[in-house]
Amino acid sequence: MLWLAVATILTLCVLALAGVPVVIALAASVLVFLGISGGWALSFPQQTISGISDYILITLPLFILAGGLMNAGGIADRLFAFASAMFGWLRGGLAHVNVAVSLMFGGMIGTSVADLAGVGSVVIPKMKEEGYPGPFSAALTATASGIGILVPPSSPMILYSAVTGTSLGALFLAGVVPGLVMTLVLMLTVGILARRHGWKPMQGFAWQELVRTFRRAVLPLGMPTLIFGGLVLGICTPSEAGAFAVAYALVLSMLVYRTLSLRQLKEVMVDAAILTGEVLIVVGFSTALGWALSQARVPIALAEGLQYLFPFESTIPQILVLLGLAIVAGMVLDPLIPMIMPILLPTLLALDVDLVHFGILMVVTVIIGQITPPVALALLVAARIGQEDVLKVVRANTPFLLALFGFLLLLVCFPAISTTLPNLLMK
Secondary structure, three states, rough: OOOOOOOHHHHHHHHHHHOHHHHHHHHHHHHHHHHHHOOOOOOHHHHHHHHOOOOHHHHHHHHHHHHHHHHHOOOOHHHHHHHHHOOOOOOOOOHHHHHHHHHHHHHHOOOOOHHHHHHHHHHHHHHHHOOHHHHHHHHHHHHHHHHHHOOOHHHHHHHHHHHHHOOOOHHHOHHHHHHHHHHHHHHHHHHHHHEEEOOOOOOOOOOOHHHHHHHHHHHHHHHHHHHHHHHOOOOOOHHHHHHHHHHHHHHHHHHHHOOOOHHHHHHHHHHHHHHHHHHHHHHHHHHHHHHHHOOOOOOHHHHHHHHHHOOOOHHHHHHHHHHHHHHHOOOOOOOOHHHHHHHHHHHHHHHHHHHHHHHHHHHHHHHHHHHOOOHHHHHHHHHHHHHEEEOHHHHHHHHHHHHHHHHHHHHHOOHHHHHHHHHHOOO
């Protein structure tokens, strides 16, 4: 049966590398499996519908819409001023501000590309004006945007929860500390580069300026704070938090700041609906692909192979192998989680891996995939925003890519970084 899996996966990879849309590549690979195996054709639509029928997926369009509203509402400027007051006094201050803004903005958006669009359009031009190399500015912004999917709300976590059945609330909580650690890792990397290249601070530190900018940013910062507080205190479920986020963003952008017009609101809602539809179709087809590969006994063969290669008790080597497969897949496939988790899940269950911990590892893998050639979607978007050569941006991103690999290894070896908070707050 494994030769069926080889034919199925080969079809998917060839079509993806040829530039065929992911949805078509997924559907074609499942149809190849059914055609060769003589399987029941109705299994395809049945598995597809099953994949998108999980109730937790209702949070996806809600957080996408909330993020779109905050993005279109011009919130990034207020956060930039606050981050400048906090970190602008450090050596290479503007680069540190770039990372900090991504952390703040990501707590409202939930998708790295939207974070990149909102932050990059503000920060990349400012960095170039201050004398930072254009490729470095684009590379840093692309990598830092990944912080947005580690802290709640997070679209990849929603997809992971839907595919694996893991508690979305636990995943949201598990991402908080790793998100802060990733911020620290990137800022340390910036600090090293700033010392090497002689980049100077933006300004001196002033408490008065910090207080002033905080007052202007306090309402936007209220969204991630209230979402996090609602989940911790048990006031709301993740889906209720998504609905609240939409209402909060709508009131803030249209009534308080009045930076969002009715025409822009229509565009945001249309974009959110299109993006949600695209993602859900991929989720459904990925579920069908996972079912096909399960029928071909791929998960069993993978689990047995890992046990044969690493027969000892520790699961760290097995996890590293699975993450390696995910990283390679993430270089060409997007979105990664709904496409690969149906394949990996049975193996994870057989190895008794903590699914909350592995969920955070998968999100970091998604971040790495978005800044790793040949596709490197985040680098492409950042290069387009900064009007820079993509190859130069890829080269400039090397220190940050190496830092993220080290960060991923840290999370693998020390699961408590991601599991302590949900274990404490969700008992």
